[in-house]
Amino acid sequence: MLKNKSLVSIDDVSNEDLEEIFTLSDRMLGVVESNKNPHLMDSKIMATLFYEPSTRTRLSFESAMHRLGGSVISVSDASSSSVAKGETLADTIRMAEGYSDIIVMRHPLEGAARLAAQFSSKPIINAGDGSGQHPTQTILDLFTMWKEFGKIDGLKIALIGDLKYGRTVHSLILALSRFNVELTVISPPSLSIPEQFFSRIPENVKVRKSEKMEGFVEDADVLYVTRIQKERFADKNEYLSLIGSYSVDLKIVESLKKNAIIMHPLPRIDEIKPEVDFTKYARYFKQASYGIPVRMALISMILGVN
Numbered sequence: 001m002l003k004n005k006s007l008v009s010i011d012d013v014s015n016e017d018l019e020e021i022f023t024l025s026d027r028m029l030g031v032v033e034s035n036k037n038p039h040l041m042d043s044k045i046m047a048t049l050f051y052e053p054s055t056r057t058r059l060s061f062e063s064a065m066h067r068l069g070g071s072v073i074s075v076s077d078a079s080s081s082s083v084a085k086g087e088t089l090a091d092t093i094r095m096a097e098g099y100s101d102i103i104v105m106r107h108p109l110e111g112a113a114r115l116a117a118q119f120s121s122k123p124i125i126n127a128g129d130g131s132g133q134h135p136t137q138t139i140l141d142l143f144t145m146w147k148e149f150g151k152i153d154g155l156k157i158a159l160i161g162d163l164k165y166g167r168t169v170h171s172l173i174l175a176l177s178r179f180n181v182e183l184t185v186i187s188p189p190s191l192s193i194p195e196q197f198f199s200r201i202p203e204n205v206k207v208r209k210s211e212k213m214e215g216f217v218e219d220a221d222v223l224y225v226t227r228i229q230k231e232r233f234a235d236k237n238e239y240l241s242l243i244g245s246y247s248v249d250l251k252i253v254e255s256l257k258k259n260a261i262i263m264h265p266l267p268r269i270d271e272i273k274p275e276v277d278f279t280k281y282a283r284y285f286k287q288a289s290y291g292i293p294v295r296m297a298l299i300s301m302i303l304g305v306n
């Protein structure tokens, strides 16, 4: 049950909740396609507080709220808000909860959403906390797999890229660990999954580790590719030394199973070559489009109107 609850970590969502979210997201897909206002959020206000860059996440949350008939107030640039004057997050949240019914927040610090939830009587949705988690991205990632394969159980998933700083993979690993899947984790050695997430993978989930894709992606149903999280590196030279260390190109694509799909939370830099976009495997733009129905479903369930 998500009603009136904050969504800070993927642990806040049970597998039962996921089933309900998928069914409702499918219904919301119909609402989007029919272009009719269901008036589910009349008189409700969402506040979006984004203290880190975002395109898809903020736009899709705001679009989702508008599609449901609600309204949105927004801070998209910390330098234009009172944070720039030195206001603490706790005080900002105490204000925002008075101005809105639900708060969506992205913040550069891991744990910021958890802290915000402690100070807020209104539900907080974590839209990314530093290199912590990004639970709503994970839900739309799982929805994409569910739409493509009709199930999550039994899938072979290769997680590729910056597994150290990538918050989308952190939440995704925790979620996939609750299903009967096989995981292959592929990253340069210095970007492997932090122990706090890796140690949560239970024994029944088979895991392989590799530094390269060749020989490790050919049997995968899903390639989940991520960008190197440039903004998290204390040493820019370390980032520069990793650029181009992995890339999905046509040669990799030709080695895949015929029903495999390639996913990416986006933005993509150079880890998927543009020519891959035109192959039948590319699913990342479709995946991004699911951000709308999935977030419509989540907002409705959290505000208890569906």
Ligand code: NCD
Binding pocket: 056, 057, 128, 134, 137, 167, 168, 226, 227, 265, 266, 267
């Ligand atoms: C991701 C994020 O912000 O963590 N983007 C997104 O929300 N779709 C992935 C990324 O920035 O690499």
